[in-house]
Amino acid sequence: MKKFTWLIYPIAVLFVVFSSSIFLLGSGKIVQDMLAKKSQVVTVNKLKSDLENKLNVLKNTNAEDVLNDLREILQTVPAEKQAWVLIREIRQSVDPVTGSSLTGYRTSDSASSETLALTMTITTPDIRSLLEIIKSIEQKRPLVEFSKIEFQDGLVSLGVKGVWEPLLAASFSASQPLPPLIKPVNSIVESGKRFNLPTGLDLLPLR
Amino acid sequence: MINLLPREDLLDMRIERIKTYVKTGTTILLAVYLTAVLGIILWWVYLTQNQDQATRQMKEILGQLSNQGNKEALYRNLAHRVSIVDKAVSEHKLVSSRILPLLDTSVGVQITGYSWDDSPRQKLVLKASNPLLLERYIDTLKVSFKKVKLDEFRLYTAPDWTATVIVE
Numbered sequence: 001m002k003k004f005t006w007l008i009y010p011i012a013v014l015f016v017v018f019s020s021s022i023f024l025l026g027s028g029k030i031v032q033d034m035l036a037k038k039s040q041v042v043t044v045n046k047l048k049s050d051l052e053n054k055l056n057v058l059k060n061t062n063a064e065d066v067l068n069d070l071r072e073i074l075q076t077v078p079a080e081k082q083a084w085v086l087i088r089e090i091r092q093s094v095d096p097v098t099g100s101s102l103t104g105y106r107t108s109d110s111a112s113s114e115t116l117a118l119t120m121t122i123t124t125p126d127i128r129s130l131l132e133i134i135k136s137i138e139q140k141r142p143l144v145e146f147s148k149i150e151f152q153d154g155l156v157s158l159g160v161k162g163v164w165e166p167l168l169a170a171s172f173s174a175s176q177p178l179p180p181l182i183k184p185v186n187s188i189v190e191s192g193k194r195f196n197l198p199t200g201l202d203l204l205p206l207r
Numbered sequence: 208m209i210n211l212l213p214r215e216d217l218l219d220m221r222i223e224r225i226k227t228y229v230k231t232g233t234t235i236l237l238a239v240y241l242t243a244v245l246g247i248i249l250w251w252v253y254l255t256q257n258q259d260q261a262t263r264q265m266k267e268i269l270g271q272l273s274n275q276g277n278k279e280a281l282y283r284n285l286a287h288r289v290s291i292v293d294k295a296v297s298e299h300k301l302v303s304s305r306i307l308p309l310l311d312t313s314v315g316v317q318i319t320g321y322s323w324d325d326s327p328r329q330k331l332v333l334k335a336s337n338p339l340l341l342e343r344y345i346d347t348l349k350v351s352f353k354k355v356k357l358d359e360f361r362l363y364t365a366p367d368w369t370a371t372v373i374v375e
Contacts, residue, residue, distance in 0.1 A: 006226050006229075006230070007229075009230065009233060010229050010230065010232075010233040013233045013236060013237045014233070014236075017236065017237070017240050020244075034247070034250075034251065034254075037251070037254045037255070037258070038254060040258060041254050041257050041258045041261065044258055044261040044262055044265065045257070045261050047265060048261045048264055048265045048268065051265060051268045051269065051272065052268060054272065055268055055271055055272055055275070057282075058272070058275040058278050058279055058282065059275070061278060061282060063277070063278045063281060066278070066281045066282055066285050067281060069285055070281065070284060070285050070288060073285075073288050073289065073292045074288065076292050076295065076296065077288070077291055077292050077295050126317075126318075127306070127309075127310065127318045127321055128310060130306075130321070131303055131306050131307065131310060134302055134303045134306065135303045138299075138301055138302065138303055143295055143296070143299055145299075145300065146300070146302045146325070147324070147325050148322075148323070148324045148325065149302065149321065149322065149323045150321075150322045151320060151321040151322070152319070152320045152321075152332070153319055153320070159324075163295050165288075165291050167284050167287075167288075168280075168283055168284050168287045172279070172280075172283060174269045174272035174273050174276070174279075175269060175272075178279070178282060178283070178286070179283060179286040179287070180286065181285070181286050181289050182286075182289060182290050182293060183289060183293055185285070185289060
């Protein structure tokens, strides 16, 4: 018997190695857990990196500059219906054209409507004067869309729509990524340069 | 060479050699196994610590982001508005460019009526002292517009001739 005692060591080692291997790797759960853990770590690190980038963007963003940019482009598409601004725009375009005047306006939609549609009545000597008025309106901000033009012997009925879009409701979570700025604000402002910026608010109705 | 050892001693020597091989092999196996297990444990510990650290840092960043909430709201509104304005500017229709070709060649012809209702169709009421001027004007319209249809052509009040034309 004593002759085989040296075998206890290798047999015990083999037993421990094989039994623990079967216990650890047999069901495959440990391996799955390891891979799942690795995947979680990658996900968490990616999220952390994204949030860091977002934080850096926000830290490097000057709130005052963003506010100014927002104010600037709100001039082109306002956040609310501004009937008086629209009327002022039309009047500013009609008045300088010799022999032309804005004689009336009425809303084409109810006050609760999503659109800001007005029908303006204008007197103007001829179609060339009308074209001058239309060109002037097209160059103004906020943007104005035309829906109808009727001209007959100096009387014009002009259907216009004020372009507007409400501001976003501030419902977002800190973990949401920042939306990309599809174009730099400068380029938007540049592309809108043909639209003259009206100076100051003149809320006076018709003379 | 002649081996002078007795037969039993030779057998014992072989057994001892086998014992040495087995013990060495077992020790190497055990060492490799223990190293692998230790490696796995260390990897697990590393992953767990890395995850805990990343999670902790993420919470800190989220806290800092919450403090930047007002700035983020402004930024989101700006990004939203930029896409709206970009779309509005690119889709802004210039109606004047429709009317302009009607005026360029209207020599001797007066456009007394015009109507357009947000469609490709434009209606013109023309007046001229000579029907030939009307005809010539209508012919020039055919250069700028695909479709020119004469709707009405009559002597209105002498000497004025009128024509109603639809262009598309």
